[in-house]
Amino acid sequence: MKRLxxxxxxxxxxxxxxxxxxxxxxxxxxxTVIVCDVRQSAVDEAVRQCQAEGASAxxxxxxxxxxxxxxxxxxxxxxxxxxxxVLVNNAGITQDARLQKxxxxxxxxxxxxxxxxxxxxxxxxxxxxxxxGGGVILNASSVxxxxxxxxxTNYAATKFGVIGFTKTWSRELGxxxxxxxxxxxxxxxxxxxxTIPEKVIxxxxxxxxxxxxxxxxxxxxxxxSWPVTKxxxxxxxxxxxxxx
Ligand code: NAD
Numbered sequence: 001m002k003r004l005x006x007x008x009x010x011x012x013x014x015x016x017x018x019x020x021x022x023x024x025x026x027x028x029x030x031x032t033v034i035v036c037d038v039r040q041s042a043v044d045e046a047v048r049q050c051q052a053e054g055a056s057a058x059x060x061x062x063x064x065x066x067x068x069x070x071x072x073x074x075x076x077x078x079x080x081x082x083x084x085x086v087l088v089n090n091a092g093i094t095q096d097a098r099l100q101k102x103x104x105x106x107x108x109x110x111x112x113x114x115x116x117x118x119x120x121x122x123x124x125x126x127x128x129x130x131x132x133g134g135g136v137i138l139n140a141s142s143v144x145x146x147x148x149x150x151x152x153t154n155y156a157a158t159k160f161g162v163i164g165f166t167k168t169w170s171r172e173l174g175x176x177x178x179x180x181x182x183x184x185x186x187x188x189x190x191x192x193x194x195t196i197p198e199k200v201i202x203x204x205x206x207x208x209x210x211x212x213x214x215x216x217x218x219x220x221x222x223x224x225s226w227p228v229t230k231x232x233x234x235x236x237x238x239x240x241x242x243x244x
Contacts, residue, residue: 002030003229008081010034010073012064012121013091015042017190018140020049021216022088027055034077036062037091064091064117067124074124083132086228087125089118089139092158094192096151107154114158118165122180126173134177136228139166141184159184170233179233189213 009026013019015037023033027050035046035057043059050057058080060073077084092114095106122137129135144152145159166182173180187193187204193213196204205211 002028004029004031004086006030006032007085007228008032008034008077008083009086009088009228010036010077010084010121010125011088011090012036012062012117014088015039015046017192018185018188018216018219019088019090020046021219022090023050023057024053025217026086027051027053027057031055031086032081033057034073035059036064036073038063064089064120065112067120070120070124074128078128084125084128084135086136086138087121089121089137089162091117092140092192094152094155094195096155096195097153098151099153102153110154110158114155115161118162122165122169126169126178129178130173130176135179137169137173137178137180138228139180139182141166141182143184143186145182146184174233179231181232183219185214185219187213188216188219190216 004026007030009031011019011023011026011033014023014033014035019037023035023046027033033050033055035043035050036059037043037046038061040061043061047057047059060076062069062073064070074084093110095110097103097106118139122139125135125137129137139162141162142155142159144156145161145163148156163182163184166180170180186208193201201213205213
């Protein structure tokens with residue numbers, strides 16, 4: 001039996017990068033994959049690829065900053081599949097600038113998606129997971145949420161905040177059977193890095209012992225053996241270099 005057979009898994013930001021790699025990995029592990037992202041065409045393509053892996057997959061255009069959209073998707077998933085086993089809070093953005101140059105718009109946008117969006121999705125599924133007797137919430141933090149990073153005041157605040165969410169929710173929900181964990185990957189080669197100058201990318205690669213960025217398909221988030229299937233909670237695990 002596949003490890004996620006029968007599990008209904010919602011993944012936010014699942015149409016590219018780490019989210020899509022996670023969706024495909026979960027599809028191969030037998031999950032019913034609920035692909036959520038902001039662009040219809042990209043959602044459709046991700047669903048098509050999950051189905052090509054033999055999985056049951058459905059897609060929704062869902063902006064995590066819009067609470068009414070999140071609630072509507074959760075309601076539809078509950079109605080159609082009767083349960084929600086896993087929420088992967090993956091959607092995230094960057095809007096980088098040094099402290100003195102960062103605009104309030106840049107600050108607010110990143111807080112809105114990376115922090116408020118994670119709160120929206122977790123709150124929308126929590127009651128249901130408790131009522132069904134268990135579930136897993138996996139949040140995307142970052143090494144930047146442990147060490148900070150030049151030019152990422154807003155992003156660092158959200159990724160530190162996600163670890164705070166994780167530790168708090170694991171205390172609140174763990175005793176009720178809902179495991180809450182975070183992963184804190186190092187730098188992974190996805191479109192989120194596309195605005196970073198090549199020179200900075202090279203410096204990032206130099207800081208990695210293997211001297212290269214990780215491939216999203218090798219990212220810890222897309223490895224369902226941990227922490228989706230293992231009985232751990234309140235963990236913020238950090239990968240500083242490619243795991244394979
Ligand atoms: P990405 O830009 O490739 O993908 C992010 C996805 O999120 C996109 O498909 C995008 O459309 C979606 N998204 C953006 N705003 C959204 C919103 N409001 N609602 C729903 N979906 C939205 O990024 P990625 O590198 O795959 O990153 C995924 C997660 O992993 C992020 O939370 C990121 O902070 C985290 N992370 C990435 C790295 C890295 O180096 N790539 C390292 C550590 C952590």
